[in-house]
Amino acid sequence: MFRENIARSHVLNDGGVLTTQIMLATALPLYAGDVVTNLTFASGGTAAASPTNWWFALYSDDATPALLGQTADQLTGAWAASTAKTLALSSAVQITRTGVYYAAVMVKAGTVPSLVGLATLTGAVTGITTGDKTLTTVSGSALTGTAPATIASPSVSAFVPRVVAT
Template sequence: MTANGRFLGVVRDELATASDVARQAVAGVDPSTSMYRANMRRLDATADLGALTTQVMTSVPVYLRRGDVVTSISVRSGATAAGTPTNWWFALYSNAATPALLGQTADQLTTAWGATTNKTLALASPVTIQTDGTYWVGIMVKATTVPSLVGVSTTASAGIVTGEKNLAQTSGSALTTTAPATIASPTAAATAPLVIIT
């Protein structure tokens, strides 16, 4: 038995208290029939962030449980819509030291992403989580103007104590249709968008 239940990592990394049934109920999700995980509480996601750079992936950590079946990823844009998008997608990465790609949504190509708009995209195939841990959700938009995203701004993204994960990070360059096979050489970012996994 541990003092933190099933969570065995650094407590501050469990950003959304993923097992909190009451929080799922507040989100309007029936925990007996639906899986719902997030990297932060919706009530905390109050900033309109410039979290994206065209053709660069932004990723955030989400704590997932063994047996979770991930089918979709949701992100909300802020006050700035995507301007002339040519590629955009979401992706799920593993909890490995160098996170590996587990699944990606279809490339949305030139599909519009308006301001203050929720986007829920299905992974090409559902992903069943094999072990509890911190996984990563990637967001990439190639556009003349990338959308702003709803989330939080932080100056402590890179962590303060040993073992803490970045709250948000960027990686890759010149990305287009396909998510990278791994998250390699990430750089901590000061803006963390809200991501919801169902």
């Protein structure tokens, strides 16, 4: 299984969209029967400097997305510039219904990495028709080693990082 939210050929930007200890979540279409074991995000031209916690997580397609799985906390592990990081979820997640799920990344560091993706307009990120899911959100505060149970009180981000689920 291979699912992505943006085709590699459509990645046009290097975005400084992460804020230390704040989770960024991006929409990811998944299909009933998919089994997600890994998530991959790629840094842009800025590396993580002095990281103390960082992880990826997968959230449901519910109105208030619930945590389905998280990778191990990478703690002080390096994340160099222009590097794709593939992290395994603590256990495989079986997708039971087709929908738009959310893949999340959080980095607590002196300098957070930039991410590759696509810059867009806020109006495009939030959608234009009833039922459109927000493409990218930021949420949480003072996050460290554990992903929040839900994506609660999210704010819209106008940058969509590329994520791949395998």
